[in-house]
Amino acid sequence: MITASQCRAARALTDVSRAILADQSGVSEDVIREFENKLSKPDDATINALQAALESLGALFIAENGGGIGVRLKFTRSEARRIAQMENEGGPTAFDEVP
Known part of the structure; x- marks a missing residue:
């Protein structure tokens, strides 16, 4: 169940x-x-009706996981595909440290 703060943030x-x-x-x-x-x-x-409506509008509620409760936006399917493409575009990895 969401909190008042999560409701405000999701809106x-x-x-x-x-x-x-x-x-x-x-x-x-x-x-x-x-x-x-x-x-x-x-x-x-x-409260469940508010949560369901906000989720249908694109909010994703994060339960207490040691780092606190929260809310974020869901990615659309096309956004997730674009992210996956960008993550797979690079070449070989190397150390980031510059001498």
Whole structure:
């Protein structure tokens, strides 16, 4: 389940307003605002609806893994292919140190 900070960050990363998130999730803007500002904590079903909507908009939530919780953008399939191509383009590797 996501936190208020992850919700705010995911909205910023996906570049969506509270109104768009409300429309996508079926959760009212007021509930989103109060959750993000830590004024109230909605029930689990509401938070799960927000998380599902944000994930469908491109957010990927990172669970506690020793380095803290977080959120990042998902790569599209074409972006992942381009990254793989760039990673495989180089020649032989050598030491980076310059004498």
